[in-house]
Amino acid sequence: MSASNRAARITKLQAALKKHYKPHPDGATRPLLEHVLYASLLQDAPSELADEGMAKCEQEFYDWNEVRVTSVTELTQVLSRLPEPAKAAERLKSNLQAIFEEFYTFDLDHLKKENLGRAVTKFEKMPAMTPFVLSYTIQHGLAGHSIPIDYSAMVIMLVTEIASQPEANTGKVPGLERAIPKNKGIDFSGLLHQCAVALNKNPKDKTARTVIDAVDKxxxxxxxxxxxxxxxxxxxxxxxxxxxxxxxxxxxxxxxxxxxxxxxxxGGKKSTGKKAAAATPAVKTDTKAAAAKEKKAAEAKEAAKSSKSSATGSKKAAASKSTKASSAAKSATKKVAAKKPAATKSAAKKTPAKPASKKKSASSTSSKKATASKSTSKKKTAKKADNRKLTKRKPR
Known part of the structure; x- marks a missing residue:
């Protein structure tokens, strides 16, 4: 819809509301905090019931901090006369909690002296701050120009085709503040709220239907x-x-x-488990027997290896002993031969060395040679002694 057609329909709606409804006295004397709380109760509810709920909260609780820490169920009982008491109690409690967390106080009148944009941004950050509550707070508490539209009022905007469905989902009607001047904003919003609540309560309300038909047939x-x-x-x-x-x-x-x-x-699984348990011992015995056989074979192999190693060790020890004995005999013969070369030569002539046809152990040959050399050396010494005796004797 074009802006001009929308503005024309808004003016028609304003004229019809003035004709069939009377403006409700506003609560301009309230502090800023109470404007926020009153808007939380006024959303989709008649102003008379919102005033009653506000008065009950002030009577039942000591201060607004007590309301903040009160449960939603208790607040719902206090606000039971509202059309949707649970939602109203949730909005009231959540807004009080958000204000306390943001400002750590319930005195918000200092925001009136600050820039309107800064105050609006602070309120927009609060999670339970609905578009209706924010617009009502701006209009009544911060002296700004913003027309509050709740669900009931948005239905009128939809059926009169002032707003489309995507625009209604945002909670705002574009061009509404331009079509309605600031000095008439409070009266228009109050009249629109009366018509919307009446139509929401009774869809066949004659006064509300005549108003919407006056905008569009x-x-x-x-x-x-x-x-x-x-x-x-x-x-x-x-x-x-x-x-x-x-x-x-x-x-x-x-x-x-x-x-x-x-x-x-x-139970079936347990029985099968028992059968398996009965079958497992036989398997275990077979495995044990096989393991015992393998162990015995391994032990036999190790014993054979150890016997072989011991035999080779004994052979090596005997060979080492024989080599030691032969070396000792050779050294002894060398000494004897060095002292008496003649005796060794004659002994060599008398007892010629026979070549060994077969290989004998080194220890036996060395011992025989040692004994032979000793006997020949004794004989030679005896002969030398006889010769010396003969040579010393002089002939007579």
Missing amino acids: GSSKRLDEWLANKKAAKKRVVKRKTIERAEAEEAAKIEAEMEKLAPTKK
């Missing part, structure tokens, strides 16, 4: 279509939930049946 039909679609959507949601519940119940039944069958399966 087909608005009442569009409202009926919208309500029918809403009912159909609710039915679809209910049907989907029932199907989900039925599926969940069936799944629970199947799980219960499986749990009942589980013990029998466990």
Whole structure:
């Protein structure tokens, strides 16, 4: 829709509201904090019930800090006369908590002296700050120009085609503040809220339908279509939930049946486990016998290896002993031969050395040679002694 057509419809709506509704007195004397809290209760609720809920909170609780720490269920009981007490209690408590965390105090009047943009950014950061509560706080508490639109008022904007569905999802109507001047903003928002709450409470309210038909003749039909679609959507949601519940119940039944069958399966598993346990001892005995055989074979191999090593060691020891004895005999013969070369020569002539045809052990040959050399040396010494005796005797 073009901006001019939208502005024209907004002016028609303003004129129809003035004709059928009277403005509600505003609460300009409230501090800034109470404007925020009152807007939390006023959203989608009549102003009379919002005033009553505000008065009950002030009577039931000592201060707003006590309201902040109170449970949502208790606040819901206090605000039970509101159309949606649970949502209103949640908004009230959440906004109080966010304000305390942001400013660590409930005195917010210093924000009126600051720049409007800074104050708005601080409020926008709060998680429970809805577009309606923010716009109402800007309009009534910070003296700004912003027209609050809640869900009920957005329905009127939709059926009169002042706002489209994507624009309605954002919670704001573009061009509304330009079409309505600032000095008439509070009155317009109050009248619009009265009509919207009445239509939300009773979709067949005659006064509200005449107002929307004054803006556009087909608005009442569009409202009926919208309500029918809403009912159909609710039915679809209910049907989907029932199907989900039925599926969940069936799944629970199947799980219960499986749990009942589980013990029998466990018993079967236990019996099979016993059979397996009975079969395992035979397998274990076979493996033990095979292991014992392998150990015996390994021990026999090790014993054979040790015997072989001991035999080779004894042979080596004997050979080393014989070589030592032969070396000792050779050294002895060399000494004797050095002292008496003549005796060795004659002994060599008398007893010629025979070549050894067969290889004998080195120890036996060396011992025989040693004994022979000793005997020949004794004989030679005896002969030399006789010769000396003969030579010393002089002939007579």
